[in-house]
Amino acid sequence: MSAMRVDAKVVMLGKESVGKTSLVERYVHHRFLVGPYQNTIGAAFVAKPIQVGEKVITLGIWDTAGSERYEAMSRIYYRGARAALVCYDLTDSSSFQRARFWVKELQNCEEHCKIYLCGTKNDLIEGDRSLRQIDYHDVQDFAEEIGAQHFETSSKTGNNVDELFQKVAEDYNNTAFQYMTGKCFMHIRPFFCMNPLSQMAFRVVNWSQCIFRGCMNCHNNNFD
Numbered sequence: 001m002s003a004m005r006v007d008a009k010v011v012m013l014g015k016e017s018v019g020k021t022s023l024v025e026r027y028v029h030h031r032f033l034v035g036p037y038q039n040t041i042g043a044a045f046v047a048k049p050i051q052v053g054e055k056v057i058t059l060g061i062w063d064t065a066g067s068e069r070y071e072a073m074s075r076i077y078y079r080g081a082r083a084a085l086v087c088y089d090l091t092d093s094s095s096f097q098r099a100r101f102w103v104k105e106l107q108n109c110e111e112h113c114k115i116y117l118c119g120t121k122n123d124l125i126e127g128d129r130s131l132r133q134i135d136y137h138d139v140q141d142f143a144e145e146i147g148a149q150h151f152e153t154s155s156k157t158g159n160n161v162d163e164l165f166q167k168v169a170e171d172y173n174n175t176a177f178q179y180m181t182g183k184c185f186m187h188i189r190p191f192f193c194m195n196p197l198s199q200m201a202f203r204v205v206n207w208s209q210c211i212f213r214g215c216m217n218c219h220n221n222n223f224d
């Protein structure tokens with residue numbers, strides 16, 4: 001049996017029990033597991049091919065353990081990731097604090113990792129709006145500030161789950177030729193060189209080699 005080629009590494013991050021494993025289960029196996037909650041130990045991996053236009057992109061999804069005990073390990077899993085799904089539970093405000101922690105971590109690391117903020121368990125607030133602890137617009141503002149995408153999902157009903165992963169694959173497909181070179185000082189985020197002449201990834205060490213350059217977030221040239 002040959003190993004599946006993975007195009008884009010995706011990492012799931014967030015406080016324990018926010019629903020990271022459930023999101024992956026829903027997306028990959030189209031099911032929601034009922035029964036006692038089983039926390040992830042270390043991390044789990046699954047590869048999932050996804051159709052983007054005429055192409056098939058295989059996402060390699062690392063589902064990390066949310067417990068702070070495993071924090072150092074989670075850092076290993078986001079290395080080289082193209083997308084980080086930073087999850088928080090819409091009914092638990094402390095989980096959003098933890099999401100902010102992961103965003104800071106990702107901003108400070110040297111990876112080209114696009115951030116997706118994911119508010120989970122929205123079926124619970126559909127049932128009882130008083131359970132909502134995280135305001136949609138506050139997160140939307142935060143997402144815009146950091147150049148992230150923002151989704152609210154339910155792994156129980158499947159609401160917005162396919163849309164989230166589809167967006168991850170599409171964004172990957174659209175940025176496949178963008179390479180890390182430095183940081184935009186406006187966004188403290190890596191910015192990228194697009195070299196349309198080459199399909200081979202290479203790191204641009206000299207700005208003069210760079211044909212198009214700019215910040216992924218604001219599309220300006222705020223070079224550091």
Ligand SMILES: Nc1nc2c(ncn2[C@@H]2O[C@H](COP(=O)(O)OP(=O)(O)OP(=O)(O)O)[C@@H](O)[C@H]2O)c(=O)[nH]1
Binds near residue numbers: 021033065120
């Ligand atoms: N109602 C509802 N419950 C959910 C949803 N997603 C997860 N849960 C429940 O939340 C609990 C935790 O879910 P997990 O997916 O195991 O959480 P996790 O983030 O992987 O947790 P760790 O592995 O410990 O980091 C389980 O009891 C799930 O059934 C959802 O969308 N709606």
Ligand SMILES: [Mg+2]
Binds near residue numbers: 022040064066
């Ligand atoms: Mg888990």
